[in-house]
Amino acid sequence: xxYPPAAHPSPPRQPSVKVILAAxxxxxxxxxxAHQILEKTQGAAGTVLLGxxxxxxxxxxxxAARISTFExxxxxxxxxxxxLYRDDLRRHATRAVGPTDLPPGGIDGKRVVLVxxxxxxxxxxxxxxxxxxxxxxxxxVQLAVLVDRxxxxxxxxxxxxxxxxxxxxxENVKVTLAETDGTDEVKLYGxxxx
Amino acid sequence: xxxxxxxxxxxxGGEPTDLLIRDGVVAEAGRGLAADGATVVDATGLVALPGLxxxxxxxxxxxxxxxxxxxxxxxxxxxxxxxxxCAMANTxxxxxxxxxVEQVWRLGREAGLVDVQPIGAVxxxxxxxxxxxxxxxxxxxxxxxxxxxxxxxxxxxxLMRRALEYVKAFDGVIAQHAxxxxxxxxxxxxxxxxxxxLGLTGWPAxxxxxxxxxxxxxAEHVGSRLxxxxxxxxGSVEVLRQAKTRGVRVTAEVTPHxxxxxxxxxxxxxxxxxxxxxxxxxxDIAALREALAEGVIDVIATDHAPHAVEDKECxxxxxxxxxxxxxxxxxxxxxxxxxxxxxxxxRMSRTPARIAGxxxxxxxxxxxxxxxxxxxxPAARRVIEPAELASRSRNTPYARMTLPGRIVATxxxxxxxxxxxxxxx
Amino acid sequence: MIRHLLSGADLDAxxxxxxxxxxxxxxxxxxxxxxxxxxLRGRTVVNLFYEDSTRTxxxxxAAAKRLSADVINFSAKGSSVAKGESLKDTALTLxxxxxxxxxxxxxxxxxxxxxxxxxDGSVVNAGDGTHxxxxxxxxxxxxxxxxLGRLDGLHVAIVGDVLHSRVARSNVLLLSTLGAKVTLVxxxxxxxxxxxxxxxxxxxxxxxxxxxxxxxxxxxxxRVQRERMGDSYFPSAREYARRYGLDxxxxxxxxxxxxxxxxxxxxxxxxxxxxxxxxxRSTIVEQVANGVSVRMAVLYLLLGGNNR
Numbered sequence: 036x037x038y039p040p041a042a043h044p045s046p047p048r049q050p051s052v053k054v055i056l057a058a059x060x061x062x063x064x065x066x067x068x069a070h071q072i073l074e075k076t077q078g079a080a081g082t083v084l085l086g087x088x089x090x091x092x093x094x095x096x097x098x099a100a101r102i103s104t105f106e107x108x109x110x111x112x113x114x115x116x117x118x119l120y121r122d123d124l125r126r127h128a129t130r131a132v133g134p135t136d137l138p139p140g141g142i143d144g145k146r147v148v149l150v151x152x153x154x155x156x157x158x159x160x161x162x163x164x165x166x167x168x169x170x171x172x173x174x175x176v177q178l179a180v181l182v183d184r185x186x187x188x189x190x191x192x193x194x195x196x197x198x199x200x201x202x203x204x205x206e207n208v209k210v211t212l213a214e215t216d217g218t219d220e221v222k223l224y225g226x227x228x229x
Numbered sequence: 230x231x232x233x234x235x236x237x238x239x240x241x242g243g244e245p246t247d248l249l250i251r252d253g254v255v256a257e258a259g260r261g262l263a264a265d266g267a268t269v270v271d272a273t274g275l276v277a278l279p280g281l282x283x284x285x286x287x288x289x290x291x292x293x294x295x296x297x298x299x300x301x302x303x304x305x306x307x308x309x310x311x312x313x314x315c316a317m318a319n320t321x322x323x324x325x326x327x328x329x330v331e332q333v334w335r336l337g338r339e340a341g342l343v344d345v346q347p348i349g350a351v352x353x354x355x356x357x358x359x360x361x362x363x364x365x366x367x368x369x370x371x372x373x374x375x376x377x378x379x380x381x382x383x384x385x386x387x388l389m390r391r392a393l394e395y396v397k398a399f400d401g402v403i404a405q406h407a408x409x410x411x412x413x414x415x416x417x418x419x420x421x422x423x424x425x426x427l428g429l430t431g432w433p434a435x436x437x438x439x440x441x442x443x444x445x446x447x448a449e450h451v452g453s454r455l456x457x458x459x460x461x462x463x464g465s466v467e468v469l470r471q472a473k474t475r476g477v478r479v480t481a482e483v484t485p486h487x488x489x490x491x492x493x494x495x496x497x498x499x500x501x502x503x504x505x506x507x508x509x510x511x512x513d514i515a516a517l518r519e520a521l522a523e524g525v526i527d528v529i530a531t532d533h534a535p536h537a538v539e540d541k542e543c544x545x546x547x548x549x550x551x552x553x554x555x556x557x558x559x560x561x562x563x564x565x566x567x568x569x570x571x572x573x574x575x576r577m578s579r580t581p582a583r584i585a586g587x588x589x590x591x592x593x594x595x596x597x598x599x600x601x602x603x604x605x606x607p608a609a610r611r612v613i614e615p616a617e618l619a620s621r622s623r624n625t626p627y628a629r630m631t632l633p634g635r636i637v638a639t640x641x642x643x644x645x646x647x648x649x650x651x652x653x654x
Numbered sequence: 655m656i657r658h659l660l661s662g663a664d665l666d667a668x669x670x671x672x673x674x675x676x677x678x679x680x681x682x683x684x685x686x687x688x689x690x691x692x693x694l695r696g697r698t699v700v701n702l703f704y705e706d707s708t709r710t711x712x713x714x715x716a717a718a719k720r721l722s723a724d725v726i727n728f729s730a731k732g733s734s735v736a737k738g739e740s741l742k743d744t745a746l747t748l749x750x751x752x753x754x755x756x757x758x759x760x761x762x763x764x765x766x767x768x769x770x771x772x773x774d775g776s777v778v779n780a781g782d783g784t785h786x787x788x789x790x791x792x793x794x795x796x797x798x799x800x801x802l803g804r805l806d807g808l809h810v811a812i813v814g815d816v817l818h819s820r821v822a823r824s825n826v827l828l829l830s831t832l833g834a835k836v837t838l839v840x841x842x843x844x845x846x847x848x849x850x851x852x853x854x855x856x857x858x859x860x861x862x863x864x865x866x867x868x869x870x871x872x873x874x875x876x877r878v879q880r881e882r883m884g885d886s887y888f889p890s891a892r893e894y895a896r897r898y899g900l901d902x903x904x905x906x907x908x909x910x911x912x913x914x915x916x917x918x919x920x921x922x923x924x925x926x927x928x929x930x931x932x933x934x935r936s937t938i939v940e941q942v943a944n945g946v947s948v949r950m951a952v953l954y955l956l957l958g959g960n961n962r
Contacts, residue, residue: 427763
């Protein structure tokens with residue numbers, strides 16, 4: 036896409052950073068998703084949470100912990116590495132492959148909830164669905180995300196969304212979690228300064 | 230014949246002077262010479278050397294004219310500052326009869342760029358089984374005096390003894406390719422750390438040293454002359470030093486590449502660095518340089534060995550051994566020894582001419598001497614580009630290296646074969 | 655990531671560990687119903703084999719196919735190679751076919767290095783002459799690490815015809831990089847000169863197998879060809895087996911946890927007795943299975959991204 040050049044180029048701006056969710060907000064949002072999962076799955080029976088690395092994995096564990104606190108049920112948690120199923124492998128230097136770790140009961144016949152931090156183009160979820168079908172045959176698959184920032188490129192939607200954040204394509208949403216980054220936070224980078 | 234007046238030239242490193250060349254000889258030498266009708270060659274800053282003489286050249290004709298011919302090799306030689314080359318016998322057919330050596334000799338005369346002195350094979354077909362007709366080759370028009378199975382060692386001690394004895398009748402010399410064949414079966418490179426790492430079969434130094442030790446004892450026993458080709462190891466230098474101290478009539482040569490390149494070059498697996506004997510270690514190079522400087526080794530000889538592209542653009546083990554040398558030898562000598570012009574003249578012209586018995590060669594330019602000489606620009610530096618070489622082959626190990634010195638002109642019996650750095654024909 | 659895998663020396667400790675870790679993930683695919691990954695879909699891997707080695711070729715073929723690459727087997731028999739086509743011309747042909755990787759087995763040491771100069775794709779050395787066989791060393795290291803839990807600090811004896819062994823060279827390089835100590839054992843005629851200086855400074859040489867056995871975590875037996883007798887490397891097969899063969903009594907002098915490895919194919923009765931080869935210490939069968947995982951890891955790491 037080509038835009039005509041601006042007649043009067045604006046002075047360079049500092050990239051702006053905006054905190055969308057602070058630590059307390061993240062915690063509240065995770066609680067809400069846990070409640071929604073319990074509600075929509077009628078008590079989370081036969082349900083398995085599979086986190087998509089990197090930050091989907093601690094999120095899945097947090098959701099399982101909240102569910103266990105709210106309803107005293109244990110939801111198995113696993114890890115689904117999607118590296119080898121990505122459609123952009125050739126656009127980057129070779130990515131390291133991480134472990135895929137299914138819970139002992141497996142996923143066949145289960146309701147699998149995929150957990151990730153940000154839903155954007157939908158390509159990660161597409162890769163996860165392909166990976167999932169190679170490791171088993173779940174009864175159904177749902178998707179839980181902390182943030183949905185829009186701009187889908189594939190016909191994919193989430194079943195559980197912590198927060199919808201309308202963004203511009205040039206902007207960048209960055210989730211940090213205590214387990215991986217030290218703090219819980221969701222920030223928006225590159226937005227127009229208010 | 231054209232008369233040439235070479236002005237301002239340093240003869241073998243001496244004070245600048247002029248040389249008048251007329252009727253194939255140096256007619257006059259001195260400052261401020263003048264001659265009507267002479268073509269003036271301004272040689273200010275250049276050094277005149279007696280035309281270089283190579284004891285060890287492979288011209289590949291007859292048999293492998295795709296790799297080199299007598300003519301193309303002669304042109305490469307002239308461009309390298311040579312006025313005479315000794316052509317090795319391992320052609321196809323082998324130069325083991327008067328007929329073949331006379332053919333090579335005649336082709337050299339026809340090319341007219343350097344004197345091509347054929348070397349005759351010691352044994353029929355280089356097979357190491359029975360003597361070739363050495364006397365017939367000596368008596369032929371080619372007047373062969375050096376005999377060699379180069380490429381193969383005359384490994385049978387009895388045969389070697391007989392050859393050494395037999396050539397005494399016509400003051401011949403046996404030039405030995407010193408390589409004990411049982412110790413080098415399948416050998417690909419110097420046996421040592423690098424061969425172990427590369428998984429290439431080693432060519433141990435002792436395979437050369439054992440033959441040289443045996444041959445100097447044989448030569449001493451029968452009172453004959455022995456010449457040792459392409460000495461490559463520090464151990465060989467020690468054997469030669471002892472033999473010379475005892476008065477054995479042995480001479481020896483070293484190649485430019487053995488004075489400069491180590492076996493580490495093989496790490497590329499590029500067969501342009503495959504040669505026989507193989508490139509050795511830095512310690513060997515140091516010993517060879519010292520031996521050459523002090524005279525334990527008498528001569529720098531090129532072992533110019535052209536090979537067709539398909540014989541080098543392949544797997545290391547399948548490649549033929551050998552590298553080009555004629556057009557770069559003087560530059561390597563300058564690189565290694567600097568402007569020690571008397572040493573260079575001694576090791577690259579006077580001594581090899583004497584060993585080969587080439588009258589009229591190896592004589593410093595002076596009045597009355599045949600005008601076989603070359604003019605060197607010692608200040609020039611050049612990048613070696615394989616495609617620009619006059620040889621038909623491209624297997625130089627010095628590709629894209631920057632080397633000192635450039636041959637500006639070469640004269641053979643008063644006629645230029647090279648002028649302005651270009652071959653005249 | 656590196657572009658070619660020609661030598662064990664191409665891998666630093668970090669990269670070698672990445673290969674082994676990746677292989678561990680690849681190994682899980684073997685236990686799945688769908689033994690296939692889409693990572694190399696649309697990539698072409700050529701197996702260029704100038705020597706018969708069905709085991710190595712099949713291992714690479716399985717690895718490439720499990721990653722969904724297209725595999726072309728180009729064997730020296732029944733192709734233009736047998737008609738005397740040069741390696742360079744073959745390389746240009748493979749180039750024109752769009753080979754993303756060439757897996758090459760060749761009787762001449764260094765042939766893969768030459769090939770790497772002539773093709774744009776990645777070159778994987780699947781054994782060249784008496785030089786190297788880096789994926790064999792990787793699968794050996796993988797096997798040791800999965801059985802013993804580590805490589806750092808292990809003591810590995812490599813026994814037999816080191817001189818002619820590409821497996822030994824690659825293993826010395828890789829194991830030393832990964833912190834293991836290697837002792838080479840064999841008759842002096844079959845230990846190459848300057849081996850420690852050539853490959854890895856900490857490498858020891860010992861001519862007495864019995865002296866080494868009580869002190870090792872792994873003993874790797876190399877294949878010894880009977881034809882070497884003709885070249886006077888040793889007097890007879892019987893004497894070789896007596897001095898350097900691994901039999902039951904010798905095996906019992908190993909520490910309890912020690913492994914017995916062999917890159918295959920074995921000369922039973924020569925360097926190893928059937929009792930040893932079939933014992934629980936022997937990893938010979940799992941080495942084969944691990945070979946596929948390790949080669950999947952290598953192909954993925956070379957071809958899985960844009961590494962130009």
